[in-house]
Amino acid sequence: MFSLIASLILGALLLGPLAWRAKVIGPTATSLVMHSASAIYIFLAFGITATDASVYHTQAMEMLHGDSQRGIAAGKELWVYMLNGIYSVFGIEPGIAIALNVILLAALPVISAALASSLSLPRNTTAWITALVPQSLFWGVILLRESLVWFLIMISVLALAKICSDERMLVWVPTLSVSLVLFFFARGTIAVIFAGACLIVMVIVRRKIILPVLFGFGLWLSSLLLPGAAEITSKVSGAVTRTPPTSTGSGVVTSGGSASGAFSYFDVGDGIAGYIAHKFASGASVMFGPFVWEWSHMNVIFIADGLIWVVAFVLALVGFFATKNRLQALVLVIPIAFLILSMTWTLSDYGTSGRLKLMALFVMLPLVAQGLVTTFSYWKSRRHRR
Known part of the structure; x- marks a missing residue:
């Protein structure tokens, strides 16, 4: 715990001048305080949470003891190597890696503000929204690679x-x-x-x-x-x-955590037609679910995550059509589209998709900010006309 708190303090001292120079000290400080509090609470209450976090921790310790790279999948090495580096220098101190995640999260308002400014989108609003993304209070402050991935994407x-x-x-x-x-x-x-x-x-x-x-x-x-x-x-x-399945039955998994379960009452048949229908059902659910008819057997966290995503997506659409330079806004729209496509095509459960959708969500936030500003301006003008 001492290493976590000490690392957070050191990170705040390093991040402060950057946030001050970028003139987003408020959002950055808010993000740092919120995520630090969440990280400390989760670490005290649960230790190293999540199955993947335990795997990364174990792999880093195995590397530390000479069992080099066993079981580390291609495309996931960076986080394990970073953990191994921390453990090699400071000892087995996962709190330092968690503090690094918090610092990377606190840096996101600075990056998003600079991005919004480059695209002539609302700068301060973007910074504040980035600081207040609620899902990051869990996924970003445990021993996972999510904060690092979001930072690199931004x-x-x-x-x-x-x-x-x-x-x-x-x-x-x-x-x-x-x-x-x-x-x-x-x-x-x-x-x-x-x-x-x-x-x-x-x-x-x-x-x-x-x-x-x-x-x-x-x-x-x-x-x-x-x-x-x-x-x-x-x-x-x-x-x-991937070759379409020879038999899909209903084409979906009907468990409560499955995104494709939203359309489990459709018999999509066999072969290519069934495969395409299955992908459509899974993709639509990952994108816009969980749907109302699924709520009775769904974890409230998945419901809240889905609602936040839908609201953000609608505001981003409003922001895109309201922006003065839509060609320039494609700098955001095209990466968002590719990230969404990669998820809707390959995922079929709300747990994983909820975490991965945050990659697209952070890129989307400058457009969400524009959508918010446009919506508030519209309602304000309507009130004045009355």
């Missing part, structure tokens, strides 16, 4: 926005490249899809072909050279081209 999108605006290319092109490589080792399959989205953004928004070609060549070269790249790429292609 840095990547910020770099992408700067590149599309031709700002300090010698800084932001390497920043995007490094963040994508780290993302590749943090959540490999989604990183491959996300990198493709970045390439498409460069072609559509920047409208200059040389950099996208060079960047695409770099991605291809990386796929040949990076350890585990072949395995991750095969996972991505396998998820997209």
Whole structure:
């Protein structure tokens, strides 16, 4: 516990000047306090929670004792290596890694504010919304890689926005490249899809072909050279081209935690038609569920998470159509679309999808902020007309 608190204090001292310079000290301080309190409470009450957290902790300790890399899946190495580095220097102190997660979360309002400013979207509103995302109070403060992934995604999108605006290319092109490589080792399959989205953004928004070609060549070269790249790429292609099941029955899993259970009363048949219907049912539920008819047997956390996502998604749509430069807003929309597609195509349970949807949600927040501002302005003008 001492290591957790000491690390939080040190992180706050390092983060403070950055937040002050970015003029988002309020959202950053709020995020730091809220997530620190949540981290301390969860760590005191439950220790290392979540099955995946225990696995990462065990793998890091095995590496520490010379059992190198056994059981570490490709595309998940970065977090285990970071834990092993912390344990090697400071001893078995998971509190330091949890504090690192909190600091990365507290840095997100700074990044999102800079991103919103680059795209001419509401800066302060974006920073405050980012600080107050409720799901991060759990998923972001335990011994998981989620905060690291969100941080790398937001840095990547910020770099992408700067590149599309031709700002300090010698800084932001390497920043995007490094963040994508780290993302590749943090959540490999989604990183491959996300990198493709970045390439498409460069072609559509920047409208200059040389950099996208060079960047695409770099991605291809990386796929040949990076350890585990072949395995991750095969996972991505396998998820997209997987052979349809020969028999799907109802085509869905009817357990309470299954996203595809929302449409379990449809008999979708066999073969390709059944496979497509199954993917549609799972995708629609992951995207917009749990639905009202599922609430009676659903954990309230899944219900709240689904409602937050739907509200944010609607506000983001409002924000996109209200923004002055929709072409520029594609810097957000295309990565969001690819992240959502990667989840709706491969997931079928609310527990996992609720955690992974936060990747797209954080990218969405500048548009959500624009949607909020537009909605409030609309209702304010209506009141004045009365």
